[in-house]
Amino acid sequence: MLFDNFKRIVTTFADEDSEMAWDGDGTLLLGIRGIEVVAKIMQTPNGIQVEHDDVLWNAEQWIWSYLAKLDRLADRITRSVSPPDHYVSPSGKLLDWENQPEKEFSDAKQELQKRFSQHPVDMTLIYFLTSDAGEGKTSLIEKISVDQAEAFKRKDTQTLVLPVSLGGRPFLRLDDAVIASLSNRFRFPFLYYDSFIELVKMGVIIPAFDGYEEMLAETKSGEAISAIGDLVDQLSSNGTLLVAARKAYFDSSFSSQSKLLDSVRREQKVDVCRIALDRWSREVFLKYAKKRNVPTPPQELHGKVARKLKNDKHPVLTRAVLVRRLIDVVTEEGDLDKFLQRLGQSPTDYFFDFVEGIVEREAREKWIDTSGTKKSSLLTKDEHHELLSQIAFEMWVNGVETIGLDVVRLVVQIFVEEKNLTPAILRQINNRINHHSLLRLDDSAGSIKRIRFDHEDFRAFYLGQALARALDSRDESNARLILDAHQLSNPVTNETARYLTSLDTSVLGSKKVIEYLHHLAGGQQPVSYIRENCGTLMLELAERTAITHSITGVNFPENALEQRKIKNLNVSNSLFNSTSLSNSNILNCTFENCRFVELALNGKHNLDGTVFDDECSFDSVSVGNDFDGEYRKFFNPNKVKAVLKNHGFILGSQQNSISEHSDLTKMDKNMKIALRFIRMFARSTVVAENTVRTRLGTQHGVFFNNILSKLQKADLIEPISSPGNRRRYRLIVPLSEIDELVENSGSTFEQFIANASNH
DSSP, X not given: OOHHHHHHHHHTTSSSGGGEEEOTTSEEEEEETTEEEXXXXXXXXXXXEEEETTXXXXXXXXXXXXXXXXXXXXXXXXXXXXXXXXXXXXXXXXXXXXXXXEEEESOHHHHHHHHHTSOOSSSEEEEEEXXXXXXXXXXXXXXXXXXXXXXXXXXXXXXXXXXXXXXXXXOSOHHHHHHHIIIIISOOOOOOHHHXXXXXXXXXXXXXXXXXXXXXXXXXXXXXXXXXXHHHXXXXXXXXXXXXXXXXXXXXXXXXXXXXXXXXXXXXXXXXXXXXXXXXOHXXXXXXXXXXXXXSOHHHHHHHHHHHHTOTTOHHXXXXXXXXXXXXXXXXXXXXXXXXXXXXXXXXXXXXXXXXXXXXXXXXXXXEEOSSSSOEXXXXXXXXXXXXXXXXXXXXXXXXXXXXXXXXHHHHHHHHHHTTOOHHHHHHHHHHGGGXXXXXXXXXXXTSXXXXXXXXXXXXXXXXXHHXXXXXXXXXXXXXXXXXXXXXXXXXXXXXXXXXXTSTTHHHHHHHHHHHHHHHHTTOOXXXXXXXXXXXXXXXXXXXXXXXXXXXXXXXXXXXXXTOEEESEEEESOEEOSEEOTTEEEESOEEESOEESOEEEOSOEEOTTOEEOTTOEESOEEESOTTOTTOEEEOSHHHHHHHHHHXXXXXXXXXXXXXXXXXXXXXXXXXXXXXXHHGGGGSBSEEEHHHHHHHHGGGHHHIIIIXXXXXXXXXXXXXXXXXXXXXXXXXXXXXXXXXXHHHHTTTOHHHHHHHHHTO
């Protein structure tokens, strides 16, 4: 360690800059946490050594052990983080820059730990951990953080993984989230944020940010991307980060990844890797069932469930959170056949059936009124749902994932009074509520008892029910509180629509609900959450009922039209944020005076009988997948309309006047190769020459002989020095500007170079 680096790091631990001094004989005087520290600093052939309290340390050990007290932090992690019992690690894949499997592994935890032991040199390394909800991201982070902490205490590793939850917290700054986790969850007051940054740069702390998709959803103007970008900039091409996000958000955020790296592209060296967790295979299911000591042989259990559900890939067998609850039913000697019978009733609404089965068992077997001589259920099944909905409502409107047990008991008291239940029942509910099968005590709350749902999907389910109940009863106050708090996730809107369309008057009722949603959205600001959430719910209701609906004056979130199956729908005077039409069937619909920020034509779609009138506007349209060699993006209004016409769009009275451009999305050979190279920078600020040769395959000769020099001459690419004299390249211009340069080039490489040279 260089002396200047040592001095900079030590300074971050001082209470104030003025409370540190150096004497000429190498004595360090440091004020830290109100204590005066005196140490002797010596430069030796083996590096900097520190003599403190008659003990000789090397510089790194003194910083880690004395100043940062990482041994104590490791102990706090093991005490505060509780990975699931009987944990089994899922398999996974390392995906390359084209989202194709580069490496497959059977144990994701083991793979990450191996990678964490290899500290990057002259590079910040970001691992994005992705999967669908309920497939083990949080459990993996918790397990790996505890295992690393235990290994750190045994001196088997010099790296700690620090879990930092972003879910349910409207943080716009990651430093707030980090300090909140250190102080509140781990009760560890010994690090300032600047000290934390230095420890990350040294590779002794790897922050693991969980729930990043919630920041993406909450901060529409890009603050979530800027937050990661600011952190990366502070790391100065050092350290490792782990960021967990749901697959759907990661897949739809190619431009967000580009913006993240564009913000630091010129100053820092950053590499982004994606590790995708697989759903549980049969082998993982059997391993988990064996650890749980299920009374039924695991192979027999898996086969029985698969036969009953007629699907051996059913989410109940492949999603970790659902498998755990299924095994709970088996080990608690519940009626598995009856439970599976309910799940098989509705393949599309299996999650409702799953929760319904859990609550039915809870009401029938566990929540029994013991105050009288005759045993009876404390609450009906629907009352269980209603009570849990009210708890989810309190969490949502307060922007938290946990609430205090005192608040829960207040919710229970109000609920009991509304239902005219007896004080004896109130006492029994209060005694049982924190042991409900779908709730649990929050392990990270310290001595304060706080309650959370057992999984985020259960909270989303009951928030959907809370909103549905408010809409059905026309409870405008509570409906507005829910709709105006944050952007609703897909599971919430799905359950809201399912609940409303399951009512006896679902067909006619859905029209009235859509009218009521128009009432709620009316008069709201263009950026209001209410307008967007109402728009999403209207689409869900329209998709679930076959009658004609009209929607006007609302906003729609990203990918609102992806995988939709709607017909006979009229949408007017509305705004669609960037959306794909992949696997959508939009039949006999009309769009009038609607603005589309971006339409992504990256998969099959059917628009038979659907018309976009003359007043509709399209800011941009993209064709192909993000990493496809044929990927193109268009901004010019005439080209946009020509591309849409070529892809089956009917554009009102302008249809016949739009000229056909069959070659708009075609590119010459050199342009395709150049773009394949440039898109490598979507995941990295620098790319090694050997990597380019490998990824371009047989095309690398053409690239190095005919293309690279022209990209450098046009000031798009520059070579940079690197350790070991390996040749590497950096993209000079923001990746976000490339698409416009390509469009203006007429799809030819030479014109692209000419435009770039004049850019």
